[in-house]
Amino acid sequence: MAEKEPAPRFQTKSAYAASVLRRALAEGRYAAGERLMATQLARDLGFSMTPVREALMQLANDGLLEIAPHRGVRVADIADDDLVDTYVVRAIVESAAARLAAARIRPEEIAQLRRVHRQFVDAASARDPDVARLRELNEEFHFIIYAAAGSPLLRRMIRTAWTSSPRDTFGVLPLKTARDDHGALIEALETRDGDRAEDVMREHIEESAKLLRLFKKSKRKH
Amino acid sequence: MAEKEPAPRFQTKSAYAASVLRRALAEGRYAAGERLMATQLARDLGFSMTPVREALMQLANDGLLEIAPHRGVRVADIADDDLVDTYVVRAIVESAAARLAAARIRPEEIAQLRRVHRQFVDAASARDPDVARLRELNEEFHFIIYAAAGSPLLRRMIRTAWTSSPRDTFGVLPLKTARDDHGALIEALETRDGDRAEDVMREHIEESAKLLRLFKKSKRKH
DNA sequence: AGGTTATTTTTTGTAAAAAATTTAAAATGG
DNA sequence: CCATTTTAAATTTTTTACAAAAAATAACCT
Numbered sequence: 001m002a003e004k005e006p007a008p009r010f011q012t013k014s015a016y017a018a019s020v021l022r023r024a025l026a027e028g029r030y031a032a033g034e035r036l037m038a039t040q041l042a043r044d045l046g047f048s049m050t051p052v053r054e055a056l057m058q059l060a061n062d063g064l065l066e067i068a069p070h071r072g073v074r075v076a077d078i079a080d081d082d083l084v085d086t087y088v089v090r091a092i093v094e095s096a097a098a099r100l101a102a103a104r105i106r107p108e109e110i111a112q113l114r115r116v117h118r119q120f121v122d123a124a125s126a127r128d129p130d131v132a133r134l135r136e137l138n139e140e141f142h143f144i145i146y147a148a149a150g151s152p153l154l155r156r157m158i159r160t161a162w163t164s165s166p167r168d169t170f171g172v173l174p175l176k177t178a179r180d181d182h183g184a185l186i187e188a189l190e191t192r193d194g195d196r197a198e199d200v201m202r203e204h205i206e207e208s209a210k211l212l213r214l215f216k217k218s219k220r221k222h
Numbered sequence: 223m224a225e226k227e228p229a230p231r232f233q234t235k236s237a238y239a240a241s242v243l244r245r246a247l248a249e250g251r252y253a254a255g256e257r258l259m260a261t262q263l264a265r266d267l268g269f270s271m272t273p274v275r276e277a278l279m280q281l282a283n284d285g286l287l288e289i290a291p292h293r294g295v296r297v298a299d300i301a302d303d304d305l306v307d308t309y310v311v312r313a314i315v316e317s318a319a320a321r322l323a324a325a326r327i328r329p330e331e332i333a334q335l336r337r338v339h340r341q342f343v344d345a346a347s348a349r350d351p352d353v354a355r356l357r358e359l360n361e362e363f364h365f366i367i368y369a370a371a372g373s374p375l376l377r378r379m380i381r382t383a384w385t386s387s388p389r390d391t392f393g394v395l396p397l398k399t400a401r402d403d404h405g406a407l408i409e410a411l412e413t414r415d416g417d418r419a420e421d422v423m424r425e426h427i428e429e430s431a432k433l434l435r436l437f438k439k440s441k442r443k444h
Numbered sequence: 445a446g447g448t449t450a451t452t453t454t455t456t457g458t459a460a461a462a463a464a465t466t467t468a469a470a471a472t473g474g
Numbered sequence: 475c476c477a478t479t480t481t482a483a484a485t486t487t488t489t490t491a492c493a494a495a496a497a498a499t500a501a502c503c504t
Contacts, residue, residue: 011291011464012488039454048490049455050272057276061283063378069233070455070496082374089375092318100310152304153311153386156285157379164375234456261486270458271487292464292487 013047017055020045025064025075025166032077036065063164078166087209090161091202094142097158098185098201100149102194109148110190116141117182124175135170141182145189145201172211178204235269239277242267247286247297247388254299258287285386300388309431312383313424316364319380320407320423322371324416331370332412338363339404346397357392363404367411367423394433400426 010016021041024030042052060067067073120137123130139162146155181204188197232238243263246252264274282289289295342359345352361384368377403426410419 014488015291037454050489053456054276054279054488057279061280063375069237072455072497085373085375088322089373089379092376093315093379096314151307151311153285153307153383154314157311157315157382160379160382161375236456259486272457275488276456294465294486 013051014054014058017041017045017047017052018058021055021059022064025059026168028167030075032075032079034075036073036075038073062160064166076166083165083167083169084209084213086161086165087205087212090158091205091209093154093158093161094146094205095198095202097146097149097151097154098189099194099198100151100154101145102189102192102197104150105145105148105189105192109144110186113141113144113186113189116144117186120182121179124179129175131171134175135168138170138178145185148189169208169212172215173204173208177207181207235273236276236280239263239267239269239273240280243277243281244286247281248390250389252297254297254301256297258295258297260295284382286388298388305387305389305391306431306435308383308387309427309434312380313427313431315376315380315383316368316427317420317424319368319371319373319376320411321416321420322373322376323367324411324414324419326372327367327370327411327414331366332408335363335366335408335411338366339408342404343401346401351397353393356397357390360392360400367407370411391430391434394437395426395430399429403429 010019030036036056038049038052038056041056042049045052056065056067056073059065060073064076065073066076116137120134120141123134123137143155143158146158149155181200184200185197185204188200232241252258258278260271260274260278263278264271267274278287278289278295281287282295286298287295288298338359342356342363345356345359365377365380368380371377403422406422407419407426410422
C-alpha cells in the first residue's frame with residue numbers, strides 16, 4: 001500500500017479509503033479471490049478499522065468485493081466472461097435509456113451535450129490526448145443522456161454497470177469512432193428518434209465489447 | 223420502534239438492524255424525506271452505533287435511504303412517479319433477462335421452474351391463499367429465470383429493482399393472470415423462443431404497472 | 445491418525461473522544 | 475431597531491481504541 005496521495009478533498013476517511021481501494025483494485029494490485037483483512041488495511045492506511053470497514057462495504061456493494069459474515073472479505077473473481085457480460089448488460093440498459101431520453105430530453109440538455117461533445121472533440125484531436133480527461137468527458141456525455149432519460153433507477157443501474165468492472169477499459173474504442181457515435185447520438189436525440197438513438201447506443205457499446213474481446217484474445221495467445 | 227421480534231437467526235446485529243429498518247420502511251412508518259438519526263435508532267434498538275450505521279449504508283445502497291456526509295440520512299422520497307418508474311425499468315431488464323434465459327436455460331432449471339410453478343398454482347387455488355407464501359414462490363420463480371440468463375450483473379440489477387420499492391406491491395396482479403403468464407413463460411423458455419419469452423415477461427410486468435396505476439388513481443380520488 | 449481442547453487471529457460490537465454541522469444567542473453595523 | 479454576521483452551545487456524525495464473539499489455527503491427548 002503506502003499511498004502518498006495528499007489525502008485531502010475527501011469529506012470522510014471512509015470515502016478516502018474507498019477511493020484508495022478502488023484504485024488499487026483497478027490497477028489489479030490484488031488477485032481475484034484474495035482475502036483482504038480489514039485490520040491490515042487499516043494499519044496500512046493509518047486509520048482505525050471503522051472507516052476501512054465502511055469502504056469495504058461500499059466496494060462490496062459495487063460488486064468489486066465479496067463479504068461473508070464473520071469470515072472476511074475477498075476480491076470478487078471477475079473473469080473475462082464477466083467483463084464481456086458487463087458489456088452485454090450495458091448494451092441492454094444504456095440503449096433503453098437512450099430511447100427514453102429521446103422522448104424526454106430538453107433543449108438545454110441537448111446544448112449541454114453539444115458543449116461536452118465539443119470539448120471531447122477538442123481533447124481528442126490534441127497532439128498528445130489526455131486519456132484521463134477524455135474518459136471524464138466521455139462519462140459526462142453518456143450520463144447527461146442517462147439523466148435525461150428521467151429514470152433515477154435506470155440511471156443508478158447504469159452507474160452500477162460502469163463501476164462493476166474493476167479493470168479500466170476505456171480506450172478500446174478508437175477516438176474517431178467514439179466521436180462519430182456521439183455525434184450520431186446527439187442528432188438522434190435532437191430529432192427525437194428513439195429507435196435510432198437506441199440503435200446507435202447499442203452499437204456503440206457492442207463495438208467496444210467486440211474490440212475488447214479481440215484484445216483479450218490476442219493477449220491470451222501471448 | 224420497540225420491536226419485540228426474537229432477534230435470533232441473524233448472523234450479525236447489522237443484518238438484524240437492516241431487516242428491522244427495511245420492514246419499518248415497507249410499512250411506511252417513516253415519512254418521505256424524514257431525517258433518521260443513527261444515534262436515536264441505536265438507542266431504540268439497544269445497539270451501539272456501528273451496526274446501525276452499517277444497516278443504514280445497506281439500505282442507502284438499495285436506494286431506500288439517502289445519506290449525505292456529515293449531514294445524516296433521510297428517507298428517500300419515492301414518489302408515485304418513481305414507483306411507476308420501477309416498473310418501466312423492470313420491464314426493460316427483466317424482459318431482456320427472459321430473452322437471454324431462453325437461449326441458455328438448462329433442462330434442470332426448467333424442471334425447477336415447473337416445480338415452483340406447481341407449488342404456486344396449488345397455493346393460489348387454496349380457499350384462503352397465503353399471500354406471503356405466494357410472494358415468496360413468485361419471487362423464486364422469477365429469479366430462477368434471471369439466474370438462468372447467466373448474467374450475474376443483470377441478475378443483481380433486477381434484485382436492485384425488486385428491493386428499490388419501499389412499499390410492497392405484490393398482489394395487484396390477479397392470481398389467475400400471474401398463473402397463466404408463468405405458464406406461458408415456461409413454454410416459451412422450453413421451446414427456446416426468446417422473442418416470445420421477452421414479450422410475455424414485458425407484458426407480465428407492464429400489466430402489473432397498469433393495474434398499479436389504476437389502483438393509485440382510485441386511492442388518490444378518495 | 446483422529447478428534448478435542450487451547451491459543452491465536454480476525455471480525456464484530458461498545459463506549460467515548462474528535463470533528464463537523466446545525467441551532468441559538470450575542471454582537472456588530474447600517 | 476432590524477438585519478446580518480460572529481461567536482458560542484448543543485447535536486449529530488465520524489473516528490478511535492478497546493472489549494467481546496466467532497472462526498481459524500495450533501497443540502494436545504488418548
